[in-house]
Amino acid sequence: MSEQTILxxxxxxxxxxxxxKSKLPWAxxxxxxxxxGVSFDLKAGETLGVVGESGCGKSTLSxxxxxxxxxTHGEIVWMGKDLSGATTKQxxxxxxxxxxxxxxPLASLDPRMTVGQIIAEPLREHRPGMSKDEMNQRVRAMxxxxxxxxxxxxxxxxxxxxxxxxxxxxxxxxxxxxxxxVCDEPVSALDVSIQAQIVNLLKxxxxxxxxxxxxxxxxxxxxxxxxxxxxxMYLGHVMELADKHSLYAxxxxxxxxxxxxAVPVPNPAIERTKVVQILSSDIPSPINPxxxxxxxxxxxxxxxxxxxxxxxxxxxxxxxxxxxxxx
Amino acid sequence: xxLLKVSNLEVAFDSPDAxxxxxxGVSFDLEEGSTLxxxxxxxxGKSQSVLAMLxxxxxxxxxxxSAIYQGENLLSMPAKKLNRIxxxxxxxxxxxPMTSLNPxxxxxxxxxxxLELHKNMTRRAAKxxxxxxxxxxxxxxxxxxxxxxxxxxxxxxxxxVMIAMALLCEPQVLFADEPTTALDVxxxxxxxxxxxxxxxxxxxxxxxxTHDLGVVAxxxxxxxxxxxxxxxxxxxxxxxxxxPSHPYTIGLLRALPRLxxxxxxxxxxxxxxPNMAHPPSGCPFQxxxxxxxxxxxxxxPPLESFGGDTTWxxxxxxxxxxxxxxxxxxxx
Numbered sequence: 001m002s003e004q005t006i007l008x009x010x011x012x013x014x015x016x017x018x019x020x021k022s023k024l025p026w027a028x029x030x031x032x033x034x035x036x037g038v039s040f041d042l043k044a045g046e047t048l049g050v051v052g053e054s055g056c057g058k059s060t061l062s063x064x065x066x067x068x069x070x071x072t073h074g075e076i077v078w079m080g081k082d083l084s085g086a087t088t089k090q091x092x093x094x095x096x097x098x099x100x101x102x103x104x105p106l107a108s109l110d111p112r113m114t115v116g117q118i119i120a121e122p123l124r125e126h127r128p129g130m131s132k133d134e135m136n137q138r139v140r141a142m143x144x145x146x147x148x149x150x151x152x153x154x155x156x157x158x159x160x161x162x163x164x165x166x167x168x169x170x171x172x173x174x175x176x177x178x179x180x181x182v183c184d185e186p187v188s189a190l191d192v193s194i195q196a197q198i199v200n201l202l203k204x205x206x207x208x209x210x211x212x213x214x215x216x217x218x219x220x221x222x223x224x225x226x227x228x229x230x231x232x233m234y235l236g237h238v239m240e241l242a243d244k245h246s247l248y249a250x251x252x253x254x255x256x257x258x259x260x261x262a263v264p265v266p267n268p269a270i271e272r273t274k275v276v277q278i279l280s281s282d283i284p285s286p287i288n289p290x291x292x293x294x295x296x297x298x299x300x301x302x303x304x305x306x307x308x309x310x311x312x313x314x315x316x317x318x319x320x321x322x323x324x325x326x327x
Numbered sequence: 328x329x330l331l332k333v334s335n336l337e338v339a340f341d342s343p344d345a346x347x348x349x350x351x352g353v354s355f356d357l358e359e360g361s362t363l364x365x366x367x368x369x370x371x372g373k374s375q376s377v378l379a380m381l382x383x384x385x386x387x388x389x390x391x392x393s394a395i396y397q398g399e400n401l402l403s404m405p406a407k408k409l410n411r412i413x414x415x416x417x418x419x420x421x422x423x424p425m426t427s428l429n430p431x432x433x434x435x436x437x438x439x440x441x442l443e444l445h446k447n448m449t450r451r452a453a454k455x456x457x458x459x460x461x462x463x464x465x466x467x468x469x470x471x472x473x474x475x476x477x478x479x480x481x482x483x484x485x486x487x488v489m490i491a492m493a494l495l496c497e498p499q500v501l502f503a504d505e506p507t508t509a510l511d512v513x514x515x516x517x518x519x520x521x522x523x524x525x526x527x528x529x530x531x532x533x534x535x536x537t538h539d540l541g542v543v544a545x546x547x548x549x550x551x552x553x554x555x556x557x558x559x560x561x562x563x564x565x566x567x568x569x570x571p572s573h574p575y576t577i578g579l580l581r582a583l584p585r586l587x588x589x590x591x592x593x594x595x596x597x598x599x600x601p602n603m604a605h606p607p608s609g610c611p612f613q614x615x616x617x618x619x620x621x622x623x624x625x626x627x628p629p630l631e632s633f634g635g636d637t638t639w640x641x642x643x644x645x646x647x648x649x650x651x652x653x654x655x656x657x658x659x
Binding site: 048053054080141161163164191192193194195196197198199218219220221222224225248258259261263264265266267268269270271272274276278279281282283 | 334369380396467481482483484511512513514515516517519538539540541542543545546559562564565578579580581582583584586590592595596597599600610615635
């Protein structure tokens with residue numbers, strides 16, 4: 001794997017204004033901090049897994065990287081170039097290198113376009129000079145690569161199963177030969193047997209095309225399988241960022257530990273006797289997040305200072321960083 | 328004697344193009360206080376089997392076979408009689424708590440209705456009982472929460488309200504259709520713990536429908552694996568995970584990414600799930616099975632007891648000793 005950093009995300013914040021509850025003129029609008037100060041680097045060919053529960057900001061972060069939702073604050077540096085304040089035209093060229101795969105395989109495909117048109121669309125946008133024949137050839141080659149039969153080229157998305165639709169989404173992302181693919185829950189809508197097919201496909205294509213992946217998921221087992229490093233998010237903050245082996249073998253943050261212990265293991269001997277770290281109550285509202293460490297209201301080991309001090313993400317050992325005062 | 332005895336349950340739907348046979352020949356015995364897991368992927372017929380038993384099929388659906396509860400067949404019971412049983416002795420938790428609660432009614436109205444109807448309680452007594460039940464499922468400030476509407480609660484809390492509602496009459500059987508699928512793992516852990524405790528306290532039998540084998544491992548004694556509307560394998564949970572005997576079960580377990588094992592490559596099952604309007608002939612799994620032979624396409628393999636164990640059933644033409652699935656892996 002090359003050591004070149006292709007993407008640097010520096011202190012990115014995405015805040016939304018939420019309308020005030022009351023209609024009174026002096027009622028103040030409030031801010032929802034979906035992503036609040038996230039930083040990481042991504043190397044060429046690397047897979048970064050991003051996990052967290054609903055509302056932790058993982059999807060918002062992925063969209064901020066592509067400027068689909070503009071970041072309120074912070075820098076996104078792509079290939080050494082800071083993209084904050086980049087023009088639409090500059091973004092256009094960046095988006096050839098960064099592609100995205102979405103969660104709902106069917107909803108992310110245009111129902112009125114054939115598979116061939118869907119897969120060719122990025123080419124029409126990013127390679128306007130390309131001849132029709134070449135485009136057609138490339139689409140067919142890409143379909144073969146992702147495991148779709150060439151004869152399906154004139155069919156519409158609704159004629160395909162969920163797994164096949166996701167293959168179409170992957171083909172569409174890969175056709176412009178990107179360097180990075182942001183995958184937002186690409187397998188969570190799929191059945192297990194199909195999920196494994198898609199994970200394997202992504203892995204082999206990644207090796208073949210030297211792709212970097214940002215793989216967002218809520219399933220810790222899938223993320224373990226595909227990632228080199230894993231970032232755990234909670235209420236818009238990074239709780240832990242570590243290489244896969246350390247994170248799963250020796251989680252440092254109490255939230256990571258709680259998440260891991262909550263995942264049911266398909267082995268009755270382990271699962272029936274396992275002591276699950278049950279977190280009390282529900283995830284707090286990101287409109288009114290707790291002070292200090294955002295996790296302290298549910299943390300089993302929180303101390304008094306956790307509600308005051310915001311723990312920085314600090315490196316504990318090579319390749320392992322956690323945002324916990326007690327780690 | 329078993330609490331609920333289901334024999335040869337079939338569910339079919341009339342659609343304009345074809346008759347969709349969603350469930351074919353499901354049978355099981357449910358003992359008091361036990362837990363049966365029904366596992367399968369989308370379209371395997373796991374939910375429809377349970378909906379059929381409670382008379383909740385869509386209007387174009389028909390159920391055949393029998394589901395004997397206290398000497399009477401639920402499938403042929405008139406709605407009036409069924410209404411006295413469901414929600415009372417047999418109750419159900421649905422997958423999506425938002426769409427199964429009535430958005431126009433407060434939690435209080437939805438809960439007290441159950442008790443007024445089945446137990447002839449006064450509204451006041453019913454409310455008191457409802458609050459107790461909400462507390463039992465650990466809803467904080469239950470007395471205040473009960474006057475709220477479903478949209479004011481979080482997903483995990485709504486699911487707990489559904490569970491509380493299902494348990495109001497202390498049912499003998501609780502059907503739970505993917506009760507934790509829509510929830511985050513930490514909330515899922517809370518709900519599973521809750522189901523375990525409630526089963527312990529009330530002695531309720533649970534039929535748990537899920538696609539998550541991890542959830543099955545933690546909660547179920549008996550497991551039924553379904554594919555394409557048929558039962559592939561049915562046995563106790565220990566055997567299923569330690570010595571799966573059907574190519575589909577084996578495939579399912581291999582396809583599962585796991586936290587408890589090193590990163591052996593995942594093995595997907597090749598192909599796509601069957602279209603139930605035009606199912607393959609013979610065994611529904613044969614098109615994706617590496618053990619399939621000519622015979623599998625010709626006739627449906629019967630669900631037979633296996634290895635001299637009457638509680639271990641499998642539907643496969645190929646004897647276990649000759650199964651390739653155990654050693655070989657299909658290229659996906």
